[in-house]
Amino acid sequence: MSDQIKFIVDSLNKEPFRKNYNLITFDSLEPMQLLQVLSDVLAEIDPKQLVDLREEMPEQTAKRMLSLLGILKYKPSGNATDMSTFRQGLVIGSKPVIYPVLHWLLQRTNELKKRAYLARFLIKLEVPSEFLQDETVADTNKQDISAMEEEKDQLIKRVEHLKKRVETAQNYQWMLKIARQLRVEKEREEYLAQQKQEQKNQLFYAVQRLQRVQNQLKSMRQAAADAKPESLMKRLEEEIKFNLYMVTEKFPKELENKKKELHFLQKVVSEPAMGHSDLLELESKINEINTEINQLIEKKMMRNEPIEGKLSLYRQQASIISRKKEAKAEELQEAKEKLASLEREASLKRNQTREFDGTEVLKGDEFKRYVSKLRSKSTVFKKKHQIIAELKAEFGLLQRTEELLKQRHENIQQQLQTMEEKKGISGYSYTQEELERVSALKSEVDEMKGRTLDDMSEMVKKLNSLVSEKKSALASVIKELRQLRQKCQELTQECDEKKSQYDSCAAGLESNRSKLEQEVRRLREECLQEESRYHYTNCMIKNLEVQLRRATDEMKAYISSDQQEKRKAIREQYTKNIAEQENLGKKLREKQKVVRESHGPNMKQAKMWRDLQQLMECKKQCFLKQQSQTSIGQVIQEGGEDRLIL
Template sequence: MSDQIKFIVEKLNKEPFKKNYNLITFDSLEPMQLLQVLNDVLAEIDPKQVVDIREEMPDQTAKRMLSLLGILKYKPPGNATDMSTFRQGLVIGSKPVIHPVLHWLLQRTNELKKRAYLARFLIKLEVPAEFLQDETVADTNKQISLGYHGRSGKGVRSGIRRDQYEELMEGFKTLHKECEQLKTSGFSTAEIRRDISAMEEEKDQLIKRVERLKKRVETVQNHQRMLKIARQLRVEKEREEFLAQQKQEQKNQLFHAVQRLQRVQNQLKSMRHAAADAKPESLMKRLEEEIKFNSYMVSEKFPKELDNKKKEMHFLQKVVSEPAMGHSDLLELEAKINEVNTQINQLIEKKMMRNEPIEGKLSLYRQQASIISRKKEAKAEELQEAKEKLSNLEREVSMKATQTREFDGTEVLKGDEFKRYVSKLRSKSTVFKKKHQIIAEFKAEFGLLQRTEELLKQRHENIQHQLQTVEDKKGISGYSYTQEELERVSALKSEVDEVKGRTLDGMSEMVKKLNSLVAEKKSALAPIIKELRQLRQKCQELTQECEEKKTQYDSCAAGLESNRSKLEQEVRGLREECLQEESRYHYTNCMIKNLEVQLRRATDEMKAYVSSDQQEKRKAIRQYTKNIAEQENLGKKLREKQKTVRESHGPNMKQAKMWRDFEQLMECKKQCFLKQQSQTSIGQRNLLRTFLSCFEETFI
């Protein structure tokens, strides 16, 4: 609660309230002042709430505040019965009601401002009853509230009005959303204006540059022909880019086609593998096993788990519905548990004493049945986990295979293929080393050629500069440049034609190679598939032998398991008894220690209370309780005194002010009489003095 008040005081002392409260002054506010503070906070959220509470009736203020709090979706703590107390507390101005409201409002002021602003336009109007007495107003209100329900012409018109009203609301919602998006988008008008001005400057610069280039081109001879050639060059470049894109697309299509082929081959392999094992007997066996497993899961395992979960839920609901328990309740429950445990132990002992042979035989069968059921459940869980693991591993294998295909477009190599691949890599590494040496030689030659190229470029630039000076002198500037451009354009065109021819030839060759590779792979895989079939037959024979051995092992293990379970049950029973005895021992020890501590405290208290020494008596708990009671009484008296001082503070101050005013008035009269002293007689002075003395005596 103190944290809540601290938060309220901090917020009220900041902008825009600036109340300058501290914890004491805020806590000592009267109900009307507290209501005024709440109204100021509401007025900050909704400006329509700016009202002086003293000039308004309490019912009206409560109604106004409750309506606004309802719009702001404030939920008071408690249930429906507490709503009446909340309304009364709001009317009275009680602190337990208003403090939580202030805390809630000051926590989310900006959000509530937006909500109050939207409520002005999105909450449907409620016409007061006094205005509904007018017939036209009542008719229009009925039409808007009815909407499309009427079948007459009026009902249709009312539906149109209702539609317009709702359309306007929806339009306001969309506009407000757009406005909020624009506010949060980060764009500002200043930035947009800056961008526009920069773009306009760039546009002006480009226009000037174009004009300058036009002027320069107009001076050149045959500029129209040169422009036409430049256009043709641009068109050819665009066409070249388009052809390059087409080539890339065709490469991608080819890559996808290869991948599709590999996928289809894998599917074909899996289908053949399945077809090799697809005997009707094996399929029937597999289906029977799956049906048995699924029927066991549906009929036995899942219903048991569901019942257990329901029991747990029922038990938890019971625990939740029960009231909170104290230390004494827990002790009672522990005592009951101990009693029940003792009764159970007695019954077990009686049963053991009887030693009925029929029940002993039945217990053996029951134990075996429980062991088998447990084993069945465990095996079912293991099977389910194995299936999940298998599906996960298959998913991982498929993912890894797709990753390897995407990486280098080939399948994962196994066995002899991997060895061949390693030998190929070794041969390629020797070739790579030779090529690397050749590349190093080429790099050295490239360095020399680059240097010669730089020297030749410098010479070319000098010659070009000399040629331009000669052309300027002769009046034919730019002639050599245009001739070079024409030659370059023709060379580029011939190169593009050559590249087109090469790409088409390369694609046809690639298709032929792919077809030949597919045929080779098929011929290579045929003997491997024959070997695989023989190995599968062997695998089936071995699995049959394995199943027979497994049945023998299971029958032997069941007998051993039953003997082991008997011994385990005996050991478990003895351990439980041992644990119960230990828990009783520890519980009794703890209770003894608690009682010893309480006894020690009681003896210390008695010694302190009985002893003649005053210091020892002061240490007693009774003395402290007495001091606390005295201090509480003193505090009550001081609070009452403070209340009386507060109540009489206003009238006392008023009376003191009146006395000061009267003293000033009498002082003025005295001064006036002293001035007139020289003109008046001694008798009059005496009379005046007597009058003053009598007047002072009466007032004092």
């Protein structure tokens, strides 16, 4: 189940959905939100399913989704009782029902798009009776029905043919029984697999719930162990103040604003549709009221009432403070929600790390010490790594020069040996080199003995001078570094403030954008509804025009004095068809009477013919038998004559 949810979340985060879910946020969705996600996926397959579930009844939602899933050939595993539970789960937004549907849809989205597109051309349409009065529509409908009946007859014949082929096989009934048992066992296996999967899901959810509760218990124990009564009381007082502010000030204001907005929208909906003249009248009224307001403001400014001015100043300050207070309350609420989500993610990560290596996660000062230690080790590692890289590069160069020098030395030695062989003094250069090497080693040892102390004293002096030079050179750099560190802290603080402002502004813009998107979606849906209504009314008008034209033609033909025109009337045609059918029925009844009267004699005659056929068949068999006996006697007689001749 976890793999299934992971696949669903990954698919929803990609194009074209871009939901930005993770496993926790997706699993914590409400049933209505989960149904909306399913509706969005179905809308990607079939654009007609693009509906906001808040504006649709639950029965219509279930009917719409079940009809589309039936067209897409989705088969939930289980029997008839499970089908009823599937429908109920789809209505209430049950996770064990919707998760497999989402997994199945997201696995084969492109294939299902083709199937949904072709379904509109393959499903039989319910044609209203008023449209069937048209001859072309009625003919096409009859042709479709006749074609479907032919296909049904072909299928019945094919089934009967297969039954006949199977009935000739040996152990037909036994094999049929075994096949029926196999089908029952397969259905039972699927049912048991589904039950097993459901139990696994329940176990997974129970383990997650247990882990969350254990983490909450652990955090509460830690908070209770670390906290003091004074800090707890202070925290509780702050929470009480915040909750009181939210309950007494913020929520009532929001509720009042929503009520006003709802009242205004109801008022707008209840009013009749406005035309261009009404809009012009309203604009003129608005302009008049604005001019009156400006005049009143000018009069008030000319009076120069100081008390009122001071009060307006205080009012402005109070409104600014209240707005700031509301903004801070919203920020605090968002911060609490963010903190809760981060704590959930941290607990999840902590559990994952505990599962991986079985160790606890470091906290607080331990983590800081670990990070500082890791940084010092990383700097040392980088330095050593750089030194090793430099030494490797230098070693490569020296190795290459050594190879070149060895090659040159070998060439020179070969030339020298050839020259010595020509002069007749082979081996002279080797002995000369050995003597020079021994003398050089002796002189080097003597010099090293005398220079060791002098070199050591000079090296100490050089090191001291280098240390003092480095200190003097780094003093200015250290001062600049301190200033830069202070500046870096100021910039980081400013960056954090700007980031918080940006986040709050982005959240506001995002909420406005979502509201505008909802409004645009609603207007598009209204436009589509009006377009469909327009097309429907046009079709009805055309249908009524056709009926009216037919009625006028019928009246003209019926009233006309010309007999040819009267014969063209539908009434005359129908009366003529009725008379023909009545004559045909009369003839068929007479024919039926004749058949009934001659049925008895005909059956007797047929029986006599069958008896005659049996008698002739018996005579034929007797004749053939007599023929075979006479031929055998002739053969025996001919054999006796042959023996007599011999």
